[in-house]
Amino acid sequence: MRVLVTGGAGYIGTHTAVSLISAGHEVEIADNLVNGKAEAVRRVEEITDTSIPLHVVELTDQEATDDLVAQGSYDGVVHFAGLKAVGESWREPLAYYENNIGCTTSLLGALARHDVKMFVFSSSATVYGANAPVPYQEDYEPLEAASPYGQTKVMIERILRDVAQADPTWRIALLRYFNPVGAHPSGRIGEDPKGIPNNLLPFIAQVAVGRREKLSIFGGDYPTADGTCERDYLHVDDLAEGHVAALDAIARRDPGVGAWNLGGGRGTSVLQMLRAFERAAGRELPHEIVERRPGDLPAFWADTTRATEQLGWTAKRTIDDTCRDTWAWQSQNPQGYPEE
Numbered sequence: 001m002r003v004l005v006t007g008g009a010g011y012i013g014t015h016t017a018v019s020l021i022s023a024g025h026e027v028e029i030a031d032n033l034v035n036g037k038a039e040a041v042r043r044v045e046e047i048t049d050t051s052i053p054l055h056v057v058e059l060t061d062q063e064a065t066d067d068l069v070a071q072g073s074y075d076g077v078v079h080f081a082g083l084k085a086v087g088e089s090w091r092e093p094l095a096y097y098e099n100n101i102g103c104t105t106s107l108l109g110a111l112a113r114h115d116v117k118m119f120v121f122s123s124s125a126t127v128y129g130a131n132a133p134v135p136y137q138e139d140y141e142p143l144e145a146a147s148p149y150g151q152t153k154v155m156i157e158r159i160l161r162d163v164a165q166a167d168p169t170w171r172i173a174l175l176r177y178f179n180p181v182g183a184h185p186s187g188r189i190g191e192d193p194k195g196i197p198n199n200l201l202p203f204i205a206q207v208a209v210g211r212r213e214k215l216s217i218f219g220g221d222y223p224t225a226d227g228t229c230e231r232d233y234l235h236v237d238d239l240a241e242g243h244v245a246a247l248d249a250i251a252r253r254d255p256g257v258g259a260w261n262l263g264g265g266r267g268t269s270v271l272q273m274l275r276a277f278e279r280a281a282g283r284e285l286p287h288e289i290v291e292r293r294p295g296d297l298p299a300f301w302a303d304t305t306r307a308t309e310q311l312g313w314t315a316k317r318t319i320d321d322t323c324r325d326t327w328a329w330q331s332q333n334p335q336g337y338p339e340e
């Protein structure tokens with residue numbers, strides 16, 4: 001298939017481009033580079049030994065998006081483009097609603113006009129809100145999310161269901177990611193957060209490489225086995241392969257919309273993650289237990305039955321694989337990608 005990857009210069013998009021190309025697809029990338037890097041796309045070309053057109057496009061711009069889709073002869077789209085920082089979304093909600101919803105509706109309009117009706121969307125486990133029973137199952141309702149960021153995912157899922165209801169020829173996958181972590185084993189591409197990382201593994205990796213003094217563990221008195229929160233961490237290459245499986249599945253299934261959890265199906269605690277990273281880096285890492293972070297849930301993970309049965313996909317990589325690959329990326333690129 002000829003696949004347009006929006007947001008393909010970002011963290012998950014670059015890894016998915018590698019998996020799509022490895023599976024025999026042809027990839028083009030569209031990104032406004034607000035958080036992605038052209039250098040990351042160059043490195044995907046190096047890993048895959050291919051040439052990848054990078055369209056630097058603002059996807060909220062309907063005319064530019066229409067021009068892009070008009071010239072592309074795409075068979076399908078994997079839509080990663082969006083802003084993703086939960087904390088920032090509380091401070092700048094309008095920017096999140098305008099960007100995330102605006103670029104999705106602009107893209108869907110262009111795709112409908114040019115008859116490209118295969119669409120894979122980056123949703124998130126955050127749509128399950130605070131009350132869903134663990135493990136999370138796809139048919140849980142009502143979807144709700146605490147943050148404006150999460151709310152854009154709930155709203156876009158709704159928009160996509162409405163679009164498919166109005167035109168039943170659409171084939172749409174809503175992929176609800178749990179906690180994507182890790183990097184390509186080459187260490188050439190990986191997660192490159194701006195400023196102080198909010199997420200656990202990038203923070204630990206920056207402690208290990210000497211950019212941060214110590215890890216603060218947010219809460220040691222949760223009702224979990226070791227008192228720290230548990231999450232369903234998923235190697236980004238497993239996640240990337242989940243997108244390839246989802247594209248294949250929606251191409252062969254009846255048209256319509258499906259939601260699938262992409263997770264490992266088990267919880268790992270903050271302390272277990274820290275210990276795994278210490279094994280990868282070969283030394284102990286400074287840390288302390290501090291106050292809980294407001295809004296954190298004690299523990300959640302995915303029920304992955306549906307993805308296994310319907311997509312033929314399961315996460316294969318271990319937490320140790322993940323930490324080894326993250327350390328390869330962080331130690332080879334201590335400051336992330338070079339500034340452009």
Ligand code: NAD
Pocket residue numbers: 006007008009010011012013030031032033034035036037057058059060079080081082083084099103122123124125177178179180
């Ligand atoms: P990322 O920031 O690395 O990638 C997103 C890309 O989209 C960036 O390269 C950015 O430049 C681009 N972009 C943003 N707005 C755009 C616009 N208006 N026009 C064109 N390009 C635009 O983020 P990521 O971690 O790779 O996440 C990809 C997607 O997966 C996002 O939609 C995110 O919300 C979702 N997601 C991520 C996680 C996670 O933990 N990383 C978890 C669940 C869901």
Ligand code: UDP
Pocket residue numbers: 179198199200201203215216217218219229230231270293296
């Ligand atoms: N966490 C932590 N210290 C950090 C960052 C995160 O203890 O510096 C914890 C956080 O409280 C949560 C887990 O690590 O329990 C995963 O956090 P992350 O932000 O990566 O994912 P999310 O909470 O969004 O699932």
